[in-house]
Amino acid sequence: MNASLSFRGASVTAVIVVLLTGVLAVGSLLPASSPVQVSPFIMTLAGKYLAYAMLALAVDLVWGFAGILTLGHAAFFALGGYAMGMYLVREIGARGVYGNADLPDFMVFLSWKSLPWYWWGSDHFPVALALMLVVPAALAGLFGWLAFRSRVSGVYLSIITQALTYALMLAFFQNGFGFGGNNGLTDFKDILGFDLHSSYTRAGMLFISGLILAGALLAGRYVVGGRFGSLLIAVRDAESRTRFLGYRPEQMKLLVWVFSAIIAAIGGALYVIQVGIINPGEFAPANSIEAVIWVAVGGRGTLSGAVIGAILVNLGKTLFTAWLPEMWLYGLGALFMATTLFLPQGLMGLMRHIPKKRPSEVTPEVTSPEGEEA
Amino acid sequence: MADVAMSGPAALSGRKLWNGARGIFAAVLLSLLFIQPDSARADEDAFAGLATTQFNTIASSVDQIAQQGGPRALPVLRALADKKLFAASEGDALFIRKGDSWEDARSGVPATPDETTLRPVRVNNRVRLAVAAAEAELELVSGTPAERQASATVFYQRHDPAMLPAIDKALSKTDDATLKDTLLNARAAALLSPGAPASDAQAQQQAVAKLRAAGGLDARGILAQASTEETLDPATRKAAEEAVSSIDFELRLWGFGQDAFYGMSLGSVLLLAAMGLAITFGVMGVINMAHGELMMIGAYTTWLTQKAVLSVAPALGSFSLVLAIPAAFLVCGALGIVIERGLIRFLYGRPLETLLATWGLSLILQQVIRSLFGPTNVAVTTPPWLSGSFHLGGIEVTIDRLAIMIFAVVVMAGLTLVLRRTPLGLQMRAVTQNRRMAALMGIRTARVDALTFGLGSGIAGLAGVAVSQIDNVSPNLGQSYIIDSFLVVVFGGVGNLWGTLAAAATLGIGGKALEPLVGAVSGKILLLVLVILYIQRHPRGMFPLRGRGVES
Numbered sequence: 066m067n068a069s070l071s072f073r074g075a076s077v078t079a080v081i082v083v084l085l086t087g088v089l090a091v092g093s094l095l096p097a098s099s100p101v102q103v104s105p106f107i108m109t110l111a112g113k114y115l116a117y118a119m120l121a122l123a124v125d126l127v128w129g130f131a132g133i134l135t136l137g138h139a140a141f142f143a144l145g146g147y148a149m150g151m152y153l154v155r156e157i158g159a160r161g162v163y164g165n166a167d168l169p170d171f172m173v174f175l176s177w178k179s180l181p182w183y184w185w186g187s188d189h190f191p192v193a194l195a196l197m198l199v200v201p202a203a204l205a206g207l208f209g210w211l212a213f214r215s216r217v218s219g220v221y222l223s224i225i226t227q228a229l230t231y232a233l234m235l236a237f238f239q240n241g242f243g244f245g246g247n248n249g250l251t252d253f254k255d256i257l258g259f260d261l262h263s264s265y266t267r268a269g270m271l272f273i274s275g276l277i278l279a280g281a282l283l284a285g286r287y288v289v290g291g292r293f294g295s296l297l298i299a300v301r302d303a304e305s306r307t308r309f310l311g312y313r314p315e316q317m318k319l320l321v322w323v324f325s326a327i328i329a330a331i332g333g334a335l336y337v338i339q340v341g342i343i344n345p346g347e348f349a350p351a352n353s354i355e356a357v358i359w360v361a362v363g364g365r366g367t368l369s370g371a372v373i374g375a376i377l378v379n380l381g382k383t384l385f386t387a388w389l390p391e392m393w394l395y396g397l398g399a400l401f402m403a404t405t406l407f408l409p410q411g412l413m414g415l416m417r418h419i420p421k422k423r424p425s426e427v428t429p430e431v432t433s434p435e436g437e438e439a
Numbered sequence: 440m441a442d443v444a445m446s447g448p449a450a451l452s453g454r455k456l457w458n459g460a461r462g463i464f465a466a467v468l469l470s471l472l473f474i475q476p477d478s479a480r481a482d483e484d485a486f487a488g489l490a491t492t493q494f495n496t497i498a499s500s501v502d503q504i505a506q507q508g509g510p511r512a513l514p515v516l517r518a519l520a521d522k523k524l525f526a527a528s529e530g531d532a533l534f535i536r537k538g539d540s541w542e543d544a545r546s547g548v549p550a551t552p553d554e555t556t557l558r559p560v561r562v563n564n565r566v567r568l569a570v571a572a573a574e575a576e577l578e579l580v581s582g583t584p585a586e587r588q589a590s591a592t593v594f595y596q597r598h599d600p601a602m603l604p605a606i607d608k609a610l611s612k613t614d615d616a617t618l619k620d621t622l623l624n625a626r627a628a629a630l631l632s633p634g635a636p637a638s639d640a641q642a643q644q645q646a647v648a649k650l651r652a653a654g655g656l657d658a659r660g661i662l663a664q665a666s667t668e669e670t671l672d673p674a675t676r677k678a679a680e681e682a683v684s685s686i687d688f689e690l691r692l693w694g695f696g697q698d699a700f701y702g703m704s705l706g707s708v709l710l711l712a713a714m715g716l717a718i719t720f721g722v723m724g725v726i727n728m729a730h731g732e733l734m735m736i737g738a739y740t741t742w743l744t745q746k747a748v749l750s751v752a753p754a755l756g757s758f759s760l761v762l763a764i765p766a767a768f769l770v771c772g773a774l775g776i777v778i779e780r781g782l783i784r785f786l787y788g789r790p791l792e793t794l795l796a797t798w799g800l801s802l803i804l805q806q807v808i809r810s811l812f813g814p815t816n817v818a819v820t821t822p823p824w825l826s827g828s829f830h831l832g833g834i835e836v837t838i839d840r841l842a843i844m845i846f847a848v849v850v851m852a853g854l855t856l857v858l859r860r861t862p863l864g865l866q867m868r869a870v871t872q873n874r875r876m877a878a879l880m881g882i883r884t885a886r887v888d889a890l891t892f893g894l895g896s897g898i899a900g901l902a903g904v905a906v907s908q909i910d911n912v913s914p915n916l917g918q919s920y921i922i923d924s925f926l927v928v929v930f931g932g933v934g935n936l937w938g939t940l941a942a943a944a945t946l947g948i949g950g951k952a953l954e955p956l957v958g959a960v961s962g963k964i965l966l967l968v969l970v971i972l973y974i975q976r977h978p979r980g981m982f983p984l985r986g987r988g989v990e991s
Binding site for chain 2: 228361391397399
């Protein structure tokens with residue numbers, strides 16, 4: 066019954082997201098003189114929040130439903146971003162600083178003579194899309210297959226996911242790795258021939274992002290809403306018991322893990338298109354941990370909660386860093402502690418208390434998996 | 440000291456001077472100098488050349504002084520090198536400036552020259568080189584033991600065949616075994632160098648053998664040169680070539696030793712960082728993401744202790760590090776107890792929640808330190824007794840790193856003792872194994888929890904003291920250690936100190952071993968991937984806990 070509540074919530078949230086992005090998109094196309102015109106700055110922010118919401122949704126799918134606390138999901142986000150970034154960099158063509166039609170600027174700068182093999186085809190949008198989906202999915206598949214098969218779980222899994230994203234960060238920071246090193250990929254001009262700086266493209270991209278996020282919400286609802294979702298929750302709450310009942314928890318975990326990685330990767334691609342840069346800092350373990358806190362704040366195990374948490378926390382970050390930059394880390398730190406101490410179910414849990422649900426009816430959904438396994 | 444070969448009346452008088460009543464003999468000496476005919480003086484008074492303005496004359500005069508030796512030779516040459524040697528504008532009187540006063544260069548007696556007529560003796564590169572060589576030559580026979588050794592090393596490194604007579608002279612005068620050995624090496628090196636006097640093949644091969652035994656980069660360079668030297672005997676050249684490859688092999692072995700030393704010192708830093716986690720995570724099941732920040736606070740405590748000691752008792756400044764050890768333990772331990780009482784105790788049994796809450800805490804601690812002490816590095820100085828290095832065979836052992844290794848071992852031993860031999864250790868283990876039963880037996884479990892967390896945090900503080908000696912102390916210090924520390928604990932096997940030790944050593948040495956093969960960053964990446972893969976095969980680390988108490 067709780068499940069049905071949160072899933073109805075998911076479709077409501079999806080509709081709200083589409084409406085809001087639609088309004089923002091239309092607002093941004095109004096003439097600058099109009100009082101309700103939406104500035105490009107806000108458009109970029111909104112695009113960023115939507116991309117982060119995708120990441121939060123991905124984290125929630127594995128953490129909230131399968132009980133896998135990932136501290137490395139930003140890796141998939143960044144990989145998706147890099148795949149899209151590769152395409153966008155190739156789109157610059159001869160308009161770069163060095164005017165080289167075949168090589169991105171940073172490769173000319175490093176005096177590379179030809180494109181490395183893993184850049185082949187990156188100038189075709191379909192190839193970029195395929196890379197964006199396949200690479201993170203393949204990495205997630207390999208990692209998940211190894212980890213879940215050998216029953217690495219709980220804290221151990223969290224720590225090796227963190228090591229994974231850390232290793233990727235170190236790799237992408239290297240110039241020799243072929244992705245622009247420290248500076249990452251930037252200076253994008255257009256996508257599929259549309260100028261990335263025009264307000265029409267921006268409005269369109271924001272609306273498309275809204276649609277994609279709504280689609281991800283509905284897809285997530287479809288994946289975790291049915292029988293499969295119930296089994297996932299069973300795995301989360303009592304993995305051994307589920308296994309003894311004849312199910313294969315590792316397969317379910319792997320499935321939702323790869324699905325979640327793909328959602329994160331799409332989020333990363335949307336991020337790069339709208340923010341205009343991707344660099345190795347996106348792999349930083351701290352980013353993954355922040356994504357977890359968005360989910361915790363919004364409400365773990367509720368798809369809408371992840372989206373709301375991501376948007377609210379990032380809105381807070383934007384406001385805080387503008388007003389009181391010193392205070393942001395205090396605010397974020399306090400948020401982490403207060404949420405875990407006082408709001409184990411996040412904001413969504415708070416909302417659920419309003420229609421006078423008794424706590425006992427709600428608790429099963431947020432019981433941590435470790436407690437029940439012993 | 441004055442027991443040296445000398446020639447000429449000036450030198451003889453000088454020796455008496457050195458030994459006794461300076462004033463009288465100085466007068467005698469001066470009068471002797473004055474009554475000598477000019478031609479004789481030019482031969483015997485090597486100092487006269489210094490009073491000219493010709494660089495060439497000055498340089499050859501320096502060489503002459505070095506050959507003649509004598510007690511005044513070194514002080515005058517040093518004064519020359521330090522630009523404290525002055526000549527009168529008329530005549531050839533020389534004076535050395537000693538602060539505000541003057542002394543006569545030839546005799547060393549105090550003098551009061553007319554300062555307006557003095558000009559400094561000019562020095563150019565040629566003179567400077569001549570002075571350096573002359574100093575080495577003089578120190579070799581008359582310096583302190585350390586100076587002699589240093590001069591002999593200079594001879595060895597320059598291996599100029601022209602120095603052979605000086606080397607032989609020094610060899611005949613010394614009984615010191617180390618000095619003799621260096622001189623023999625220098626002699627062998629000079630014999631094999633271009634321009635060496637012709638010698639028979641046997642002597643050459645003995646020289647090669649001597650250098651081969653000496654080993655090291657210097658010997659390798661000389662031998663490599665000798666192996667291509669046409670004037671040498673072919674058999675000698677072949678022997679030199681073989682010696683080069685044998686030295687190369689030796690050097691490579693020492694290189695491994697050096698890497699192992701660095702690896703172990705890196706491992707001991709990891710061990711210190713991970714030991715506290717092994718307590719809080721391994722024993723209590725708390726994932727303390729603020730552990731790195733506790734280390735950072737330990738490092739800042741070291742800095743504050745140093746400042747406090749310097750302002751109260753500057754004389755004890757170099758021992759502030761010793762005071763910082765208990766200070767950091769107490770500060771971080773107390774902070775740990777506060778954290779446990781204020782935050783952790785509400786989250787027992789929910790390890791992933793402790794992870795999130797302590798991550799928030801770590802952000803706050805970083806910002807607090809940033810607000811208090813600024814975002815930039817603070818300067819923690821390494822005390823003199825910890826700086827420097829010494830050679831162990833071909834391995835350069837830096838003392839600070841050695842000290843950290845010893846410190847890590849001591850902390851590890853102390854922690855093991857606390858866990859095994861103290862009532863707190865007993866209670867900790869009891870609470871870990873069966874909290875309810877421990878409580879029923881009268882153990883105040885809440886108190887034990889707080890103390891355990893305090894112990895782990897205190898050890899983080901100790902790690903901070905160590906890290907302050909080798910790393911930048913800034914608010915970001917903790918971040919750079921937290922991932923590695925957790926990997927060490929998980930890799931070693933949670934709840935097992937020996938596993939932590941083994942994992943820290945493996946990661947430290949493994950990282951250093953991979954570094955020359957694939958580079959520092961790639962080595963680190965490779966190591967992370969290897970640990971990830973290892974954990975897939977052994978999800979509980981290298982030394983898993985076994986038994987019924989272990990959760991599945």
